[in-house]
Each structure stands twice: as C-alpha cells, then as structure tokens.
Amino acid sequence: MNPEIPRITIAEAGRHAGETVEIAGWLYNLRRGGKICFPQVRDGYGTIQCVAVKSNLPEETFEKLKDLTQESSLIVRGKIRAESRAPGGFELDVESADIVQRVPESDPYPITPKEHGIDFLMDHRHLWLRSRRQHAALKVRHQVIKALRDYFDSHGFTLVDTPIFTPAACEGTTTLFEVKYSDEENVYLAQSGQLYSEATAAAFGKVYCFGPTFRAEKSKTRRHLTEFWMVEPEMAYSDLEDVKRVGEEMVLFVIAGVLENCQEDLKALERDVSKLEAVKAPFPRMSYDDAVKKLQSKGSEIQWGGDFGNTDETLLTDDLDRPLMVDRYPAAVKAFYFQPAPERPELALGVDFIAPEGYGEIIGGGQRIHDLDLLLKRLEEHDLPREAFDWYIDLRKYGSVPHAGFGMGVERFTAWMCGLEHIRETIAFPRMLYRTRP
Amino acid sequence: MNPEIPRITIAEAGRHAGETVEIAGWLYNLRRGGKICFPQVRDGYGTIQCVAVKSNLPEETFEKLKDLTQESSLIVRGKIRAESRAPGGFELDVESADIVQRVPESDPYPITPKEHGIDFLMDHRHLWLRSRRQHAALKVRHQVIKALRDYFDSHGFTLVDTPIFTPAACEGTTTLFEVKYSDEENVYLAQSGQLYSEATAAAFGKVYCFGPTFRAEKSKTRRHLTEFWMVEPEMAYSDLEDVKRVGEEMVLFVIAGVLENCQEDLKALERDVSKLEAVKAPFPRMSYDDAVKKLQSKGSEIQWGGDFGNTDETLLTDDLDRPLMVDRYPAAVKAFYFQPAPERPELALGVDFIAPEGYGEIIGGGQRIHDLDLLLKRLEEHDLPREAFDWYIDLRKYGSVPHAGFGMGVERFTAWMCGLEHIRETIAFPRMLYRTRP
Numbered sequence: 074m075n076p077e078i079p080r081i082t083i084a085e086a087g088r089h090a091g092e093t094v095e096i097a098g099w100l101y102n103l104r105r106g107g108k109i110c111f112p113q114v115r116d117g118y119g120t121i122q123c124v125a126v127k128s129n130l131p132e133e134t135f136e137k138l139k140d141l142t143q144e145s146s147l148i149v150r151g152k153i154r155a156e157s158r159a160p161g162g163f164e165l166d167v168e169s170a171d172i173v174q175r176v177p178e179s180d181p182y183p184i185t186p187k188e189h190g191i192d193f194l195m196d197h198r199h200l201w202l203r204s205r206r207q208h209a210a211l212k213v214r215h216q217v218i219k220a221l222r223d224y225f226d227s228h229g230f231t232l233v234d235t236p237i238f239t240p241a242a243c244e245g246t247t248t249l250f251e252v253k254y255s256d257e258e259n260v261y262l263a264q265s266g267q268l269y270s271e272a273t274a275a276a277f278g279k280v281y282c283f284g285p286t287f288r289a290e291k292s293k294t295r296r297h298l299t300e301f302w303m304v305e306p307e308m309a310y311s312d313l314e315d316v317k318r319v320g321e322e323m324v325l326f327v328i329a330g331v332l333e334n335c336q337e338d339l340k341a342l343e344r345d346v347s348k349l350e351a352v353k354a355p356f357p358r359m360s361y362d363d364a365v366k367k368l369q370s371k372g373s374e375i376q377w378g379g380d381f382g383n384t385d386e387t388l389l390t391d392d393l394d395r396p397l398m399v400d401r402y403p404a405a406v407k408a409f410y411f412q413p414a415p416e417r418p419e420l421a422l423g424v425d426f427i428a429p430e431g432y433g434e435i436i437g438g439g440q441r442i443h444d445l446d447l448l449l450k451r452l453e454e455h456d457l458p459r460e461a462f463d464w465y466i467d468l469r470k471y472g473s474v475p476h477a478g479f480g481m482g483v484e485r486f487t488a489w490m491c492g493l494e495h496i497r498e499t500i501a502f503p504r505m506l507y508r509t510r511p
Numbered sequence: 512m513n514p515e516i517p518r519i520t521i522a523e524a525g526r527h528a529g530e531t532v533e534i535a536g537w538l539y540n541l542r543r544g545g546k547i548c549f550p551q552v553r554d555g556y557g558t559i560q561c562v563a564v565k566s567n568l569p570e571e572t573f574e575k576l577k578d579l580t581q582e583s584s585l586i587v588r589g590k591i592r593a594e595s596r597a598p599g600g601f602e603l604d605v606e607s608a609d610i611v612q613r614v615p616e617s618d619p620y621p622i623t624p625k626e627h628g629i630d631f632l633m634d635h636r637h638l639w640l641r642s643r644r645q646h647a648a649l650k651v652r653h654q655v656i657k658a659l660r661d662y663f664d665s666h667g668f669t670l671v672d673t674p675i676f677t678p679a680a681c682e683g684t685t686t687l688f689e690v691k692y693s694d695e696e697n698v699y700l701a702q703s704g705q706l707y708s709e710a711t712a713a714a715f716g717k718v719y720c721f722g723p724t725f726r727a728e729k730s731k732t733r734r735h736l737t738e739f740w741m742v743e744p745e746m747a748y749s750d751l752e753d754v755k756r757v758g759e760e761m762v763l764f765v766i767a768g769v770l771e772n773c774q775e776d777l778k779a780l781e782r783d784v785s786k787l788e789a790v791k792a793p794f795p796r797m798s799y800d801d802a803v804k805k806l807q808s809k810g811s812e813i814q815w816g817g818d819f820g821n822t823d824e825t826l827l828t829d830d831l832d833r834p835l836m837v838d839r840y841p842a843a844v845k846a847f848y849f850q851p852a853p854e855r856p857e858l859a860l861g862v863d864f865i866a867p868e869g870y871g872e873i874i875g876g877g878q879r880i881h882d883l884d885l886l887l888k889r890l891e892e893h894d895l896p897r898e899a900f901d902w903y904i905d906l907r908k909y910g911s912v913p914h915a916g917f918g919m920g921v922e923r924f925t926a927w928m929c930g931l932e933h934i935r936e937t938i939a940f941p942r943m944l945y946r947t948r949p
Contacts, residue, residue: 082667082716097747097748097912099713099910100910116716117669117712117713117714117715117716117717117747118667118715118716144909144910145910146910146911146912148748173910173911173912173913174881174910174911174912176908176909176910180908182909182910183909197902197905198902199707199710199902199903199905199906200710200905200909202671202710202711202714202715203713203714207714208714208715211669211671211715212669214670215669215670215671218670219660219664219670222657222660226657229520229556231555231649231650231653232652232653232656232657233640233649233653233939234723234740234938234939235939235940236738236939236940236942237675237723237725237738238737238738238942238947239947240947240948250690250691250692251690251691252688252689252690252700253688253689254688254727254737254947255944258947260947262690269637269939269940272637272638272640272949273640273939274555275537275555275641276555276640276641276645276646277555277556277640277646277649278520278554278555278556279555284722284723285672285675285722285723287675289692299676299692300674300675300676302672309535309555310535310586443612463949464635464636464637464948464949465637467635467637467638468637470614470618471582471614471620471621471638472537472538472582472583472584472611472612472614472620473584473611473612474535474584474611474612475611500672501671501672501673501674501707501711502673502674502707504674504676506693509676509677509678509692509696509698510678510902511710511901511902
C-alpha cells in the first residue's frame with residue numbers, strides 16, 4: 074500500500090525501534106477495552122503485541138481490529154516502540170491495518186486456548202503447527218538437521234543419498250512396506266540406507282545419507298513412527314572405536330547448535346536447558362556384560378542374551394547426565410552384518426548410545442563384516458536370499474576394508490532436545506499405525 | 512602399524528610435502544618396470560601416484576605391489592614429494608605398504624579401463640561409483656544440495672519436511688505409487704510436498720521441504736527417474752514475482768557454490784565452465800503468449816494452449832546463455848491450485864525456468880489460489896475428492912493469504928551443472944522404469 078514503509082518480520086523488530094514498519098501475519102490473540110485494543114500478531118518469526126487506540130485511527134479500522142477473530146490474516150503498520158514489559162521487548166503502535174481474510178464467527182478457528190484432546194489436535198495438525206509449542210519443536214528440529222549436516226559436511230563426509238525403492242530388506246522383513254512398482258515387480262521402502270552407504274564409503278571414504286526411512290511398526294508406542302528421518306554415516310577404514318568417537322563428537326556438536334540458536338524455542342517448550350548444558354565429553358562406556366549386571370543389581374529381570382527394553386534403557390541411565398555407550402552385544406540379538414569381536418565371536422562389535430532422561434537409544438551402529446566368507450555364512454544363517462545381496466557381496470570381493478558406521482533418528486533426538494514425551498510432535502505430519510492424515 | 516605416522520587423505524597431501532604419511536585406499540591403476548612400479552592409489556578424496564623402487568623396499572613388499580590387481584585395498588606409507596608433472600602436483604615415495612585385501616586374478620574387478628555398455632555399468636553401479644567421472648558427478652550433487660540448503664537457511668526459510676505417505680494426489684493420479692499401509696488402508700507416495708508446505712508456510716512464514724519424491728513415469732527418457740529429490744520453498748504473503756526473484760537468486764547462489772568448490776570435479780567431467788560462469792542476473796522473462804510466437808517463428812508446430820515439449824524448451828533457449836523464465840501459462844495445462852491472472856483468468860500465475868544448453872525445465876512454480884470459493888470450484892472441475900482435501904481447504908478458511916512457491920529437482924539441476932546427457936548419473940542408485948537394482 075505504502076511502498077516507503079518497509080515490510081519486516083517480527084524477529085527483526087528490535088532493529089527498527091522508533092521506525093514505522095509493516096508486519097504481515099495472523100491474529101494470535103486479542104485483548105480489548107472500549108477505546109483501545111491489543112491485537113497480538115504472529116508472523117512465523119515471532120509474536121508482537123500491537124496497540125490500537127481508537128482516537129488515533131479511522132473508525133472503520135479500529136472497529137475491524139477490535140472484533141477480529143483468531144487466526145484472521147492481517148497487515149499492520151505502525152511504529153515499533155521498546156517496551157520492557159512486552160514479550161520480546163517491543164510493541165507496535167498501530168497507524169493503519171488491512172484485514173486480508175477475516176475468519177467468520179460462524180466457522181471459527183478450531184484450536185482455541187482451551188484444552189483439546191490429542192486426537193483432535195492431530196486431526197488438525199495442519200493448523201496446530203501454528204501454536205507456539207509446536208512451532209518451537211519444529212524450529213528445534215530444523216536446527217538439529219542443520220547441525221547434523223554441518224557436522225558431516227565439515228568433517229570430510231560426502232553426502233550420498235541412498236535409494237528408497239529397494240529390492241531387499243536390511244533390518245528384518247516383518248516391518249517392510251511393499252510397493253507395486255510395475256506389473257512385473259514389487260519393491261520395498263528402505264528401512265535404512267546402510268547397505269548402500271557401505272558401497273559408497275568404498276568410493277568416497279566417508280559418507281552419510283540422510284532421508285526418510287520406513288518401518289511398518291505394529292506397536293503403538295511414544296517412540297515409534299512408520300515414517301521417520303535418519304542420518305547414517307559410514308566410514309571406510311574404520312572400526313567400532315571410530316563410531317564411538319564420531320558419534321560423541323556429533324552429538325556434542327548438535328547440542329551446541331541447539332543451545333546457541335534455539336533458546337527462545339526451548340523456553341517456549343519449558344525445557345530445562347541445564348540438562349542439555351550438562352552433556353559433555355566423555356560419554357561413559359560400558360560393555361553389554363556389565364550393563365546386564367548393572368540392570369540385574371537394580372532389579373531388572375533381564376538375562377544375558379536378551380535385548381534391552383525401554384525400562385532397561387531408562388534404568389541404565391537414570392544416574393547419568395549424558396548418553397551411555399553400551400557395546401559388544403550378543404551377536405544373536407543384532408543384524409547379520411555385524412563384525413564379531415575377535416576375542417569373543419559370540420559378541421557383535423556394535424554400540425548403542427542411550428540418552429539420559431528416559432529418551433532411550435538415539436544411536437545404533439558398529440563395525441561391519443568385511444570378510445567375504447563370514448558374510449556368506451551369516452547370510453545363510455539368517456536365511457537371506459543371496460541373489461538379492463549380490464552387489465553387497467561384491468563389496469567384500471573388490472577391495473574390502475574394515476568399515477563402520479551408525480544411524481541416528483532425527484525425531485528421537487529432537488524429542489530429547491525439546492524434552493517432549495512423544496516423538497509425534499517432532500515431525501510436521503507424523504505417520505503412525507493409525508494415523509496417515511492430514 | 513606405526514602410530515607416529517599420520518594417516519592423511521590424498522586431498523591433504525599438499526600440506527604434508529616432505530613428511531612421511533600413511534594413505535589408506537584402493538589401487539586405481541598400476542604402471543610398472545622391472546625395478547620400479549607406480550601404483551596409483553585413490554582414497555575417495557583424490558588419487559596420488561606412488562613410486563615403489565625395488566632396491567628401497569623389502570623384496571616381499573615390492574613383489575606384492577608390482578603384481579597388485581585393480582581395486583585391491585592397501586595402505587601405503589612414505590614421503591610426500593612435490594612433482595609438478597604429477598596430477599595433483601604430488602607423489603608418494605613408498606617406504607612400506609600393507610595389502611588389506613587383494614582382488615584375485617580369478618575374479619577380477621569387473622570395470623576395466625576398456626569401454627563398457629551402459630546396462631553393464633548400471634548393473635555394477637555399486638562399483639561404478641568409484642570411477643572418476645561418477646565420483647565427480649556425485650560430488651557436484653552434494654555441493655548443489657548443500658548450497659540449496661545454505662541458501663534457504665540463510666534467507667529466513669524454515670525447513671519443514673513434508674510426509675511421504677499421503678492420502679491424496681497432488682500432480683495427477685496416473686503416476687502414483689500405491690503402498691499397502693495396513694489391512695484397512697492404502698496410501699500413496701508423495702509426488703510433491705507442496706500442499707503440505709502451504710500449510711506450514713502459514714505457520715512459519717517462509718518454509719522449504721527437501722526430500723525424495725516419487726512418480727511412476729511410464730516414459731523412458733533421459734530426463735526422468737521414478738525416485739528423485741526435490742527442494743520446494745513456499746512463502747506466505749508472496750506472489751508470482753517473488754517466485755521469480757527468489758528462484759533467480761537461488762540458482763545464482765548454487766552456481767556460485769559449484770564454481771567455487773567443484774573445479775576439480777567439473778574438470779574431470781570435462782565441463783565447459785565458461786557456460787556456468789556466463790549465467791548472470793537478470794534472467795530473461797517471457798510470457799507464454801510470446802514464447803508460443805517465438806517457437807512458431809522458429810518452425811515449431813506448437814499452437815496456443817499446448818504445453819512445451821523437450822524440443823520446444825531447447826528451441827526457446829538455444830540463443831540464450833542463462834535460464835529463461837516463461838510465465839502465465841494457459842490454466843488448462845496446469846494443476847488445479849494455480850491462482851488465475853487477474854486480467855486474463857484463462858491464464859495461470861505460474862512460471863517455469865528453462866535452463867540453457869537443452870537442459871529443459873529446472874524450476875516450476877507460481878502463485879496458489881487463496882480464495883476459498885475458487886479453490887472449491889477448481890477441485891470440482893478437476894474431479895478431485897473434496898474429503899481428501901479437507902485440511903487443504905481449511906487453509907483458505909482460517910487466515911488465508913496470497914502465497915507462492917516452486918519446486919526444483921536436484922537431478923536435473925545437477926545434470927546441467929555437470930553437463931551430463933542423462934540424469935541417471937546424478938544420483939547414486941537411479942530408479943527408472945526398468946531399473947530397481949542394485
């Protein structure tokens with residue numbers, strides 16, 4: 074309308090104190106008296122309280138603002154004023170305003186300040202994302218992803234994305250999604266990019282893939298989604314110790330990024346940031362053997378040979394302020410591709426990072442088999458079809474080297490950063506056993 | 512073996528001239544005489560020529576190196592020496608070497624320096640990636656992706672990943688992949704994140720999603736994959752002109768990153784970099800009307816109302832050194848969600864960026880419908896099921912604003928950067944109509 078008035082985001086308001094600016098957003102909240110009203114506007118970058126005084130405005134403008142409905146879209150213009158009592162430290166004194174679309178009283182915005190059930194909110198996920206806590210959680214997620222990529226990009230890793238359509242399973246066949254690819258062929262959705270990353274690591278040295286992965290999880294838990302994002306580094310000429318070193322360094326790098334860039338978001342989420350600040354190197358290390366003993370001494374009924382459940386993971390870390398690395402699991406509970414420990418071949422050279430505060434396993438990885446004969450034996454023991462793994466077997470025939478890597482799920486890590494109970498709030502449109510909409 | 516000798520990558524060799532170092536890699540090539548041999552080693556970061564002199568080495572070591580087979584894995588130690596005639600400018604004088612795995616003569620590495628057919632190479636894609644040109648193309652791809660993310664992260668966009676499992680189609684139903692989600696329900700794989708990004712733009716202002724997308728392309732062309740990666744920014748309070756501005760700025764940002772960081776890779780690909788250096792602002796702009804006239808004057812048989820084919824796109828740009836923006840297409844050839852041009856509602860406010868050198872459409876986007884009634888009308892006209900779009904319709908009811916965005920495919924853009932004929936070489940494991948392996 075007025076080309077001389079600059080359009081700014083609310084995040085930039087502090088740099089424009091005393092200036093007249095334009096803000097385009099949505100009505101987040103409204104308080105009003107007879108001759109004054111306070112529309113609180115959000116624009117995706119923050120919220121700002123506006124002050125509209127009846128005597129300073131054309132009557133029509135004041136009347137429109139005074140009765141404006143929640144989430145109506147509007148453009149306001151006015152002077153930014155420092156106000157120490159205001160959230161954010163600034164207010165806007167309205168000089169003019171245009172309503173872009175008024176939400177009618179007859180069909181009001183469905184999410185009101187009152188409490189709603191989780192199913193209602195999930196059904197309205199496309200709108201719920203506008204709420205402050207949801208907005209904050211996804212901002213933290215963005216920072217987590219950015220820091221992960223920055224870490225690998227600055228440490229000699231090449232991003233090599235692996236395929237989603239795959240002919241064979243990596244993590245067991247019961248949780249596979251099948252796709253009708255053509256009249257002649259069905260394929261599966263990738264559960265992991267690892268096997269392919271083993272091929273690309275032999276071409277690039279150190280690689281990572283970073284994309285969505287799919288598991289038809291039959292269990293309805295707060296830790297599982299059917300579609301989730303995973304980063305998976307893989308390193309040639311590396312072993313189990315490299316996984317521990319890189320995993321620890323990466324976790325610390327990401328936490329530093331979250332603490333540096335997401336203070337406002339963590340505040341909106343009421344996250345106790347001292348818990349994140351406490352996470353420092355070195356992370357404690359423990360063998361599976363010792364972990365079982367520790368669990369038994371704490372009353373768990375786990376026996377040697379069993380895998381840890383959620384309760385076990387929480388018990389293991391309840392006296393810790395940082396992730397615990399547990400290594401050398403029984404080979405029988407791990408996938409076919411783990412390199413056995415040389416001194417005790419019944420153990421796999423795998424490691425899990427278990428986060429504190431009950432967030433469970435955030436990293437799983439280890440050293441892969443590089444010997445051709447051993448790999449062939451394991452494929453047979455696991456009853457896996459050799460022809461589907463022909464190309465994977467090739468990697469052991471043509472310049473095989475010791476190599477290792479790990480996977481980290483974005484949603485669980487973000488839930489830990491945010492202090493969220495359920496990982497469904499760490500992804501924009503979660504997909505679960507009974508949830509494929511919106 | 513010797514903890515005092517530092518392990519370096521070949522890319523770091525220049526910083527270690529005169530020092531004894533260790534390099535872990537694979538045998539790329541080998542020249543030999545009677546008393547000397549020259550193993551060329553690659554490690555994923557570069558290749559270096561090593562010099563092994565019989566009289567300086569234990570006999571066993573020299574014999575092993577002299578007869579080493581292609582792609583055998585090995586660790587070499589020795590002094591880095593500047594050598595202006597060597598590719599990369601440095602050589603390594605071998606002091607000791609360990610063969611990690613020797614590829615047997617009886618089953619040699621399948622890809623030899625002789626020419627292989629494309630089907631053979633694609634069947635061995637897991638190994639072909641080690642070849643210099645393939646390695647270079649994927650390095651450029653990584654840079655393209657990094658630059659895209661850096662551009663959006665530094666321009667106020669929030670990354671909000673959109674779901675892959677979706678209940679409804681965005682770009683037409685003939686190219687959908689269907690997934691059996693549960694006993695009760697089938698879902699489709701996303702062809703675009705746009706509709707969801709329209710929701711998140713109303714929550715975050717400016718957003719982008721960046722992930723794999725899926726189209727069951729029945730045509731076997733050099734420009735199509737069934738699985739490809741796309742970045743899709745979406746902006747609230749924006750219009751067609753913003754798409755042109757942001758698209759142009761983004762393309763220039765990515766090209767600058769490729770030129771700055773990928774000179775060696777572009778050289779390996781024999782790319783004429785002057786073609787990329789010539790791409791500067793402003794990109795020429797042309798209406799669809801004028802584009803049809805230009806095509807007709809050049810002999811094309813296109814009629815007003817038709818969509819451009821590959822030949823048309825090449826004709827339109829053959830006298831240009833930078834992308835052409837064509838806007839205001841007939842609404843009839845565009846998807847249901849395009850905002851009509853106010854002055855001529857039979858035109859859609861969409862724009863395509865057509866790359867020079869015959870690379871065709873690299874960006875497609877435009878302004879979306881923000882009016883509720885018009886959207887409902889279009890859904891009906893396109894015979895789309897209203898209930899599947901309920902949440903999308905909500906966006907026009909609760910704070911609707913003019914908004915716009917676009918999509919850019921990573922593979923086509925990378926093919927342009929690399930000067931590659933076929934996009935199958937711009938992704939690690941391409942998926943096409945008749946190709947789902949390895």
